Amino acid sequence: MNYTSDNTYKQETKKSPQNIAQNIGQNKVVESFSNYYSKLRNFYSTNTVFSRLNNVGQVLPNSWTAKCLKLPLPTATNIPVLYSTNLKFASYANLLMCKSIWLCPFCSKKITNFRRKELKELIADPGLLSSMLTLTIQHSKKDSLKGLLDQLTTSLRNLKNSKKFKSHMQEVGIIGTVRGLEIIYGENGWNAHYHIILIANRELAGIEFNEDFAKALWAKIVRRTNGYASKKYGLKYSPGRDNVNLYASKWGLDQELTSQKSSHGINPFQMLDNLTPTNIKLFQEYAAAIKGRKQLLYSKGLKKILKMAVVSDKTITEDVSKFDVIIALITREGWTNILDKQVRGELLAVASTGDINELFNYLSHVLTRDQFKIINEYISQVQK
Numbered sequence: 001m002n003y004t005s006d007n008t009y010k011q012e013t014k015k016s017p018q019n020i021a022q023n024i025g026q027n028k029v030v031e032s033f034s035n036y037y038s039k040l041r042n043f044y045s046t047n048t049v050f051s052r053l054n055n056v057g058q059v060l061p062n063s064w065t066a067k068c069l070k071l072p073l074p075t076a077t078n079i080p081v082l083y084s085t086n087l088k089f090a091s092y093a094n095l096l097m098c099k100s101i102w103l104c105p106f107c108s109k110k111i112t113n114f115r116r117k118e119l120k121e122l123i124a125d126p127g128l129l130s131s132m133l134t135l136t137i138q139h140s141k142k143d144s145l146k147g148l149l150d151q152l153t154t155s156l157r158n159l160k161n162s163k164k165f166k167s168h169m170q171e172v173g174i175i176g177t178v179r180g181l182e183i184i185y186g187e188n189g190w191n192a193h194y195h196i197i198l199i200a201n202r203e204l205a206g207i208e209f210n211e212d213f214a215k216a217l218w219a220k221i222v223r224r225t226n227g228y229a230s231k232k233y234g235l236k237y238s239p240g241r242d243n244v245n246l247y248a249s250k251w252g253l254d255q256e257l258t259s260q261k262s263s264h265g266i267n268p269f270q271m272l273d274n275l276t277p278t279n280i281k282l283f284q285e286y287a288a289a290i291k292g293r294k295q296l297l298y299s300k301g302l303k304k305i306l307k308m309a310v311v312s313d314k315t316i317t318e319d320v321s322k323f324d325v326i327i328a329l330i331t332r333e334g335w336t337n338i339l340d341k342q343v344r345g346e347l348l349a350v351a352s353t354g355d356i357n358e359l360f361n362y363l364s365h366v367l368t369r370d371q372f373k374i375i376n377e378y379i380s381q382v383q384k
């Protein structure tokens with residue numbers, strides 16, 4: 001069967017696959033993108049990510065995430081299914097991406113995978129020394145997440161603005177920080193904490209970081225927000241690249257597609273696996289509380305000092321440059337069918353096998369013949 005010589009399709013839609021390729025490949029590829037897709041290879045093999053995404057739609061029906069990977073872009077005449085021959089992995093294009101690192105099981109996975117790699121590259125830089133601070137505030141079931149986050153944010157701001165702390169950071173030779181925010185829910189209710197990677201220039205590195213001083217200062221600062229941080233456990237200093245590396249390697253992975261509970265509790269995405277009234281309420285509280293907050297934040301100017309490329313979440317989520325083949329086009333009507341049947345994940349799993357005949361059989365099974373077109377054509381314009 002020759003799927004590629006189909007001129008009828010081109011006339012009907014007034015758009016050649018090449019034109020589509022130009023459109024979808026327009027997000028500039030940044031060098032450091034490299035192979036982060038490879039980690040996602042098994043991503044579609046289960047339907048979990050899509051079942052969680054569907055459940056966000058139920059819990060937060062008016063959110064952008066409810067429309068993520070559902071709503072075709074206004075200009076789209078069809079939904080291309082793309083394939084990477086190198087990574088053996090398929091993806092959709094021409095769909096809205098919500099880019100929500102906190103709420104979207106799909107977008108957050110793409111973003112955290114990229115950011116983790118970026119972070120690991122930074123830590124591996126032989127000219128830099130890295131260490132880490134972990135900052136917590138005591139919490140109980142009575143605390144709202146918003147209240148905890150506000151306390152944590154205010155306390156961190158006050159710590160950073162403290163003259164004593166600033167001058168100590170200078171003595172240590174810190175040129176910048178990378179701050180990560182993590183949220184879980186456990187026996188004692190919400191737990192929010194910061195990890196702060198301290199980056200020092202090896203040549204400028206001065207005295208050792210004074211953990212006792214920082215512990216006492218953190219406890220004092222938190223008390224001013226009417227919160228409590230234990231002098232012993234509120235702040236923890238972990239020196240050395242190994243500790244930081246371990247953190248960076250695991251960063252974001254707690255939100256993996258796992259149903260396993262960590263010893264500290266469950267992450268918000270795990271609440272989506274079981275939509276009990278409690279979990280729905282908790283996820284809604286979480287969504288309202290994290291609005292506008294950053295998950296990973298580089299201190300001002302750090303990326304510039306280190307000559308790191310600034311890659312936006314939008315670029316990461318919308319990037320399709322690794323895909324070199326358009327294997328199928330689904331009409332908008334066909335797409336509505338795919339959504340109704342809730343087979344977004346299944347279709348990608350089949351497409352990810354790279355078996356065109358199998359994909360043809362599958363699509364013939366779920367759609368009518370005029371709702372899809374097998375293309376199987378190389379996109380020459382995008383980077384392979």
Ligand SMILES: [Zn+2]
Nearest residue numbers: 068098104107
């Ligand atoms: Zn999304």
